[in-house]
Amino acid sequence: MKRQHAIKQVSSDAVGWHAGVPPRAIVDAATEWTTTDGLVWLHLFKTVTAALLALGIAMLLELQQPRTAMTTVFVLMQPFSGMVLAKSFYRIVGTFVGMLAALSLGALFAQQPELYMVGITVWMGVCVAAAVRYRHFRWYGFVLAGYTAALIGIPTVTEPNGLFLAALTRAAEVAIGIVCSAAVSALIVPRRSSLALQNALQSRHLNFSAFAVKVLDGAVERGASERYFADLVDEVVGFEATRAFAAFEDPGMRSRSQVLARLNHEFMDVCARLHALHQLRKRLRGNGSIQVEQATASYFRELSQLLTTHNERRFDSSDAARVAIGLKTFQSTLPARMRATRRPLESGEPRCLPDFDTAGELLYRFVVEFIRYIDTYASLETNHNPARERPAVRYVSRTNAFVVACTFARTAAVVGAVSAFWIATNWPSGGMAVIGAALACALTSAAPNPVKLALQMTVGAACATVAGYLVTCYVYPVIDGFPLLCAMLVPLLAAGTWFASRAKTAGYGVGFTVFFCLLAAPDNVVVYAPALLINNGIAIVVSMLATAVGAAIVFPVQMPWLTARIEGDLRSQITLACTGPLTGLAQRFQSSTHDLMHQLRMLLPKRSRRHRRALRWMLVTLEVGHAVIDLRSEADRATYARYLHARWQPSLDRVTRDLAELFERPDKAHADKAQISVRAAMRVVQQSLEAVHTNRDRRHDQQRILSCLHFIRTALLDKDAPFDAR
Structure with a gap:
């Protein structure tokens, strides 16, 4: 019976072939060849x-x-x-x-x-x-x-x-x-470049969502995360180039060019927030902060489920709208839930509060940035685009x-x-x-x-x-x-x-x-x-x-001193974060940092020691730079604190000054000096927090500033940081 069934199957395939219907394998092979x-x-x-x-x-x-x-x-x-x-x-x-x-x-x-x-x-x-x-x-x-x-x-x-x-x-x-x-x-x-750009958008989002789920689940090792963020540099720079020449062939893409530029910058912001979140969780595990890990595990697990993409090949505006609704609901309830989770720690484990507050702040910022990014992504196929109502962005090389x-x-x-x-x-x-x-x-x-x-x-x-x-x-x-x-x-x-x-x-x-x-x-x-x-x-x-x-x-491009100069420019991005005008600072900082790292990736051999060192400098620069920009933004809104404590503003100015010196001349002495200034600023902000404890809005302002300082301190204390590496 099996033999007769096989003969019958072969005969039916032959009939189908002679009838003009090629076998499925030939169709798949032809499709693959055309692509x-x-x-x-x-x-x-x-x-x-x-x-x-x-x-x-x-x-x-x-x-x-x-x-x-x-x-x-x-x-x-x-x-x-x-x-x-x-x-x-x-x-x-x-x-x-x-x-x-x-x-x-x-x-x-x-x-x-x-x-x-x-x-x-x-x-x-x-x-x-x-x-x-x-x-x-x-x-x-x-x-x-x-x-x-x-x-x-x-x-x-x-x-x-x-x-x-x-x-x-x-x-x-x-x-x-x-x-x-x-x-x-x-x-x-x-x-059409526009079609390639749309496919690249979908592929990039699906890959990033899958990676974010792994990060939130704690299933990403350090080496894998570094390689992924290094590849994102090429994707960001390549996307910007593709966006530029796609505007030449398609009036629709030309009208949405600024929206795509905004989307690329928001994607960089989301990646930076995800990396900061990943780094903090790694440090918490390294420091043995089991209580904080247990207290925040449910939030990370819930966010991971919201970001899970059911269709692994396509992500359209309806999928983006669905994810945005879930994230906005999660965002609206997160502060109250985090405060409820914090209360037992206040009495039982007060030493864990800085880590818990910082984790909650980073989680909230990641969700906010992801919502902004996913809203822009969803609006690409609709007439209303919220990105058009925001200030124009410009990629800075x-x-x-x-x-x-x-x-x-x-x-x-x-x-x-x-x-x-x-x-x-x-x-x-x-x-x-x-x-x-x-x-x-x-x-x-x-x-x-x-x-x-x-x-x-x-x-x-x-x-x-x-x-x-x-x-x-x-x-x-x-x-x-x-x-x-x-x-x-x-x-x-x-x-x-x-x-x-x-x-x-x-x-x-x-x-x-x-x-x-x-x-x-x-x-x-x-x-x-x-x-x-x-x-x-x-x-x-x-x-x-x-x-x-x-x-x-004659001055070969791969000279060590020349690549060291570019690496110095990469580190000096912290000076931009510490001293640049706040208006549009995050966009200038992000794009120019990625552009410099892209140049280093072209010049340095992949998987070499110099490449790994440059990559770690890029990651810690983005990490600390965003924290400094957040710190300056929060301090700019909390001007009342200058009258609460005489050393409030000078202590924060000293932090930015010492951080800029550390990245300009990285060594152990400057690293110790920066740590001392951060700890001093944290004590000043803690005293200001106690002074405004009864005012809810001002208390939250000081808590956010304190979280930024605590995160900078954890970055400076990270044993994997390249500050004192020779």
Whole structure:
């Protein structure tokens, strides 16, 4: 019977297959392919199509160098339409500024090649340094302004009369590449950044909710929590970048851009509150505060149940509204319930009261921040949005001045050295070498390992030279017509694009596609000059090697003292928390701290001792910084306390001053000094609390201030804190 049943099942599957209904496994495999490798092939197809379209239009218009339009496509094309449109916008601006710079330098230093190349070198250094300072897609605008000036001006440095015409022609060629990239990306199976952003929002919320449940249940170890919060840094910075270019493609996303910015900041606030709550519970367990753990366990368990997501794949506005209702009910009853739980401790375990009050305050603040975040999340699909009624938020990026200065010095040294060699030797292909050095310095400026990327581009450029020689000598002479030209170019361009789409081989692909187009892409009038092609290819390879050498020896980005400077900027965020204006301070503090840590994560090897140290500094900076901002906010509202105790305000000022000194110069002496000032302030606030004990509102004010100070004290006493680590 089993055998007959099996035969019958196979027969029914076969009938279904012949009837046009494929087996379920094939459908699942096809679906998975369309969301993984299929997207890569789609990007490859669109990139090659846009490149050939730009080449054809430039040839049809009889422009001087259609290869420039083709090169523009490969530098510009991105998987999402919003990325392409954003890069197109900044490329147009950068190209226009670069064209003006080339014309200005040509007018100032006509028939003076040495001074002209000094100007180009300084201009490249300034543009690349500004690109490092203003990252994301603004980076691209500054980079384009730099190497567009080199691309336009260097070929005409000895022929200044042709500079203006060359600038206009180059601008037209670049514009064709921009238009073709944007059109193909937006019209042929477009991939919307807005959809990717919505999916990222859902995925991030589901992952965070699951992690928060584990934290509230006490099921997260220290190493796991550190890794999770480290990954959140990349998510926050990546979300901000995606939000910026999603506004270019979708009017709906553009109108909700400020709401999404608010949502990202509120997500950072919730993460910071959750980490503070996790740290306090860890310290309570380490100090043996069993009574506080037992007294607060029911609240953590109840909150964990409220945050549990039933659908592990989707979280929409209705789910958010349901969670918000439950959290608001929990918030409204929490203070009264906490006071009822506190009364037995007042008589039985008075020493546990500071820990209990701090735990209750942190729990309440976490719930408040989560409600604010979930309300904004739920309003994304509705017309009414409470975030629009709040002050606008702005993501603040911060870059160390030494990093910017070193980038300028490195770029100027490489471009200047290649330019000096060209002028001194009168090298026929020296101009191409300078253009290659400018391109390499610009494209590697934002890479975490510019030496590796430059070497990969060197290999790609060498392969492009060989491929260009073979094409020029053996293919171009035997083909006729644009269709055959496209058929010949497709395999080469597709191979380069495929390598460029892989993170580990991106340098090879970029080097191959960009420099194949510059060296061997056809012009309207194809010139058979293999010797010139080989010489230009050698010049490009030499310039790539010079860029790699310069990145390795002229202020390399991974120098310990340079990363130490960035880590110092990270610690100095506490000074911002202690002294900055309170209006919008939490937003500036959060975003700039995450931005600095993101830079360190790019520069430091993952799972290294230096990376773990930087991560711990980020976590303790966020932890203490938020507590200081809360302390200053509460003290700003409780101005009456200055008249209750003469040392009330001076003691709090001393706390902020000593904390800033501790993070600026972390050592045991400054840590002890900060602990002493915190304990002194706690005694002063305790005396003020006793003085206003009969006034409920003022009593709660002083209790909140006391909880902030107690939490700062527990952070300073944490044995895992990096304050006195060498």
